[in-house]
Amino acid sequence: MRADLERLSGMVLDGDVETRTSEALWRLSQGTPLYFRELVEDGLQTGRLRVDRGLWRWDGPMTPSERLRHIVLMQIGELDAGEWKALDALATGEAASVQEVVDLAGQDAVARLERRGLITVADPGGSTGVQVSHPLHAEVVRCRASPAGLRLLGTRLIDGNRHAASPEELLRRPSVDWDSDAPAPGPPLLVQAARRAIAMSDHPRAEWLARTAIRAGGGAEAYLPLFQATYWRGDLEAGEQLAIEGTRLAVTEEDRVRLTAARALTLFCGWGRARDAAALLAHVAGTVGGDEDRAVLAATEALLAVLGGDPTRGVRQATAVLGSDTGGGVAGPLAAAAAATGLAMIGETGRALATARAGWEALGGLPEVTEPGFARIALAQAEIMALHLGGQFLELDRRATELHRRNLALPEWAGDAVACLHRGWAALACGRPRPAMRWLNEAFLGFERLDPTGMRRICVALLARAKALSGDVAGAKELLCVVDRTPQPAITAFDPDVHLSRAWVAAAEGRTADAGRLALGAARLAAEHGQWAVEAAMLHSALSFDRAAEVVDRLRDLAERLDSPLGVHFAAYAEATVARSADRLSTVSRAFEQASALLPAADAAAQAAAVHERAGDRRAAASAATRAMALAREGGLVKTPALGALSPPDLTAREGEVARFASRGLTNLEIADRLVLSVRTVEAHLAHVYSKLGIRGRPELFDALDRRAAPLPRRDPEVDGAGVARIGRNVVDR
16 A cells, blocks of 8 residues: 555656655555645645655645545544544544543444444554544544643543653653642652653653742752753753752752753754763762762763773773673663664774674663763664674664664654764665665755754665765765865764765776875775774775775774674775786675675676786776676666776677567577578677677676666655655646
């Protein structure tokens, strides 16, 4: 059904659809083509659905148009007062049990609505046992009813279950103010619920609960979730003031430490004030006595060390926290994130992945942890880097997709851009720059709206690299200008990758010597930071820029240091290039292809073709070149120096004609009859074709011609499972 909906969308829009917009369209329409089309048409007419840099995004709440409301109300049909009251109550958005709705509207009304399929009773005895069957019906009912009436019904539903007040109940029912005649929950309960909301990344709800707690007399403990919610919603200045006020009011060491840790992370990532963050942690650490509180500060310091370009120190500090008597406690996930990220950078990718898995388990098993937002993002970043630098490219793509889908289960938040960044990072690492551009573009637009993580700069740099590899030199250069205008963040761990992006843009401009110099500079920077796995990746890129002789010895050394086979492949690539061995280059290319690393696989095959050509072996050169171009097309690659030097083998018009007939299965005699040639002439033409394409006969001819003739895809034709449609244009001018 979803595929049918995506085909329908092809009649309306052109370009990529932002993930959250696509999910909202699917959720509200539930796959009904009529509903979906009406929503999209209304969005286009009102300007709420608009395109920005090729990405369609819905601005504001997605509400049905007057026309769509009329359609839905006609489908609902006539209802009596009791039935409308039941639907109105459920449309408030407040969770309701069957008994609560029966008390409001009557048993007969509820039974009739269920028989007509307008409501669904999932758990007759539970507190959330009944709901409107179709989300769009609920929206239409909500639009039809008066706000005052909905508010009254929502309040009655809340009052009906007031005795069951708990953090979970508050998380289900935060949208209606507590009735003035009934006692509000106490501050401890509100604070607990606000912390749970922070853990769920539901920052608007957390802010509401925390402010309610403060109005009810809550102290410093209410300021922490309020500060976190305010920060993640993008108001850095207000968040800073809340952190200062909360610290002033703190009466317990725990409150003071948690506010300090949260404030240090925001100073570092959000404001780029690394020295202020370090000074704050050092000042408070000298006054703390409890083991768990010291662990919170140490885990925070460890993560900042890793992000600040010192993975060795960060791993040492984080490992000490994880190995302490408390096992990290509430600081465990943050410490695991720091350790895993640092381990990935220094080349211990196996340990990094194991540590990240333990961090996810701790994050899911503890009701409250230190800075869950930062822990979640850092754990995901650690896994992406460990899988990339460890050469596990298939798993990298799978895991990035899984993390993105898992993020979609959360309310919309600043982490959406990071999840898209990771999708793009994975695609680029696998040598697929065109899908990478799609995801990095969405991430870039998200970071432009909101960037509390400090990841905007690396996102733009990776997007520039993807555009350079895809042949969009002007777009890549424009993005480098954006990088240059971006203030230098405190996060310097990604600086080698920023420098490498400059190298690929230089290569796309034809400045291979400059590209080699920049790639070597990126490797030196990684080495200065102790990022051995990152250094190996930078040196490997330098192989594409004629720097094999300068990097081969260092790559051999790093291959012995790193725990992944990728380092061995890098060293073998350098050795084969220095030796000018076409056979060894082909072997390396196949090793990269087997690992799903398309860029180095294509590049090594192209270099093998060049070596064969210089040796005068035209058939082998043609075979290697055909394979290189096939790999390039598979990844959507357009331009690397080695691939740019290749050109498809030139077939004469007659050779191409004979080859096409042969690829369709015609015999030599049938081809001769069609073209009025002798069989011997057909055989001669085919022999020339086989030689030029580097193949041995008919079984390989169809694929060889397909690889030679097929244009590089301008767009990825697949539709992402998370609901991002790739769609074609057929829009009436409006």
